[in-house]
Amino acid sequence: MPRPSLLSHRAIALEPSLTLAITARAKALQQEGRDICSMSAGEPDFNTPDFIVEASIKALQDGITRYGPAAGDPELREAIAEKLSRDNQIASQASNVLVTNGGKQAIFNLFQVVLNPGDQVLIPGPFWLSYPEMARLAGAEPVIVPSKAEDGFRLDLQALEAAITPNTRMLVINTPGNPTGRVSDRAELAALADIVRRHPQLLVMSDEIYEYLLEDGETHHSFAAVAPDLAERTFVVNGFAKGWAMTGWRLGYLAGDAEVIKAASALQSQSTSNVCSFAQRGALAALRGSKDCVRSMASSYNQRRQQLVAGLQAIDGLTLIPPKGAFYAFPKLPDSSEGSMAFCKTALEQEGLALVPGAAFGDDRCVRLSCAVSHETIEDALQRLGRLLAH
Numbered sequence: 001m002p003r004p005s006l007l008s009h010r011a012i013a014l015e016p017s018l019t020l021a022i023t024a025r026a027k028a029l030q031q032e033g034r035d036i037c038s039m040s041a042g043e044p045d046f047n048t049p050d051f052i053v054e055a056s057i058k059a060l061q062d063g064i065t066r067y068g069p070a071a072g073d074p075e076l077r078e079a080i081a082e083k084l085s086r087d088n089q090i091a092s093q094a095s096n097v098l099v100t101n102g103g104k105q106a107i108f109n110l111f112q113v114v115l116n117p118g119d120q121v122l123i124p125g126p127f128w129l130s131y132p133e134m135a136r137l138a139g140a141e142p143v144i145v146p147s148k149a150e151d152g153f154r155l156d157l158q159a160l161e162a163a164i165t166p167n168t169r170m171l172v173i174n175t176p177g178n179p180t181g182r183v184s185d186r187a188e189l190a191a192l193a194d195i196v197r198r199h200p201q202l203l204v205m206s207d208e209i210y211e212y213l214l215e216d217g218e219t220h221h222s223f224a225a226v227a228p229d230l231a232e233r234t235f236v237v238n239g240f241a242k243g244w245a246m247t248g249w250r251l252g253y254l255a256g257d258a259e260v261i262k263a264a265s266a267l268q269s270q271s272t273s274n275v276c277s278f279a280q281r282g283a284l285a286a287l288r289g290s291k292d293c294v295r296s297m298a299s300s301y302n303q304r305r306q307q308l309v310a311g312l313q314a315i316d317g318l319t320l321i322p323p324k325g326a327f328y329a330f331p332k333l334p335d336s337s338e339g340s341m342a343f344c345k346t347a348l349e350q351e352g353l354a355l356v357p358g359a360a361f362g363d364d365r366c367v368r369l370s371c372a373v374s375h376e377t378i379e380d381a382l383q384r385l386g387r388l389l390a391h
């Protein structure tokens with residue numbers, strides 16, 4: 001007799017990561033000695049700046065090794081609140097801030113404390129792949145409102161509003177966006193704010209984790225600054241991973257209404273407790289230190305993004321909406337091509353090229369490439385992709 005599953009309904013419903021199979025296959029091929037060119041990275045290729053590392057080492061040497069307050073080191077919460085007030089024009093105090101294990105835990109905690117079973121979460125597509133799963137884990141239903149490469153991935157505001165029902169509780173905004181690299185301008189956020197005003201039950205989650213990674217001439221706008229009257233319904237997710245090259249530190253934050261922050265902090269106190277105490281000292285140093293390191297890394301991604309964009313635009317059959325931020329490009333495959341999973345499998349087997357299938361982000365006609373790799377790797381990837389599409 002087959003053994004009954006040990007898993008909860010929640011675990012059974014969890015979508016396994018679509019990208020995992022490709023990553024595992026790329027690793028296996030590499031171990032077999034194949035020359036693999038990977039464009040699938042979702043993280044900076046820089047080391048964390050020295051002054052941040054040193055602050056954390058000093059904290060360890062000073063004995064900052066014990067439990068701390070679940071909501072985060074008070075000084076760090078204060079520094080984040082100051083940053084939000086000063087740089088993002090979102091008036092904040094420490095009580096509006098929760099320090100989390102990466103932006104991921106900020107989103108997870110927020111969804112857990114504001115969503116009820118049956119609630120709907122409106123997610124413009126293409127989207128970062130964890131949003132729908134986190135909504136489901138909170139018992140809610142993700143509702144995707146797609147946008148197309150042909151339309152520059154512009155949000156379809158009419159479709160978005162038409163998708164709102166009395167059960168719609170949350171709207172997700174992500175600018176600069178993963179995977180498209182799209183940056184919302186002030187007018188688009190203002191139009192979204194008009195929609196949110198018409199639906200008083202709606203909360204907004206604004207994921208601004210790529211805030212500092214912008215093409216020259218682009219500006220980052222925070223939704224809560226564009227619509228200050230909606231600030232008490234808006235929650236900011238941000239973190240140190242992308243801007244300061246601190247992915248492994250697991251340092252992010254959630255900011256918004258103090259009552260919700262208190263509930264999210266209670267949840268954190270019963271699950272993971274505080275974020276690593278000496279890592280938080282590194283984050284404090286990052287916020288207090290010069291932003292030169294952030295600017296210099298952003299400028300390096302810009303050069304590499306331009307190289308990637310020019311190369312992709314020169315390949316026959318691909319349609320690319322040039323990304324304006326983050327460190328990805330999300331070209332559309334030729335209409336004749338198979339779905340993105342099959343395309344990525346062929347790219348890996350035939351050309352040793354590892355890409356992320358667009359299906360993981362809700363658009364099966366695209367693939368994602370990272371520019372957080374060397375100029376040589378970008379050139380190599382472009383040649384492999386060009387060869388593949390020429391066949």
Ligand SMILES: Cc1ncc(COP(=O)(O)O)c(C=O)c1O
Pocket residue numbers: 042101102103104105128174177178207209239240241247251252
């Ligand atoms: C859009 C977006 N939001 C949030 C995150 C989570 O970042 P963190 O590493 O801080 O958990 C990522 C990471 O890839 C991301 O791309």
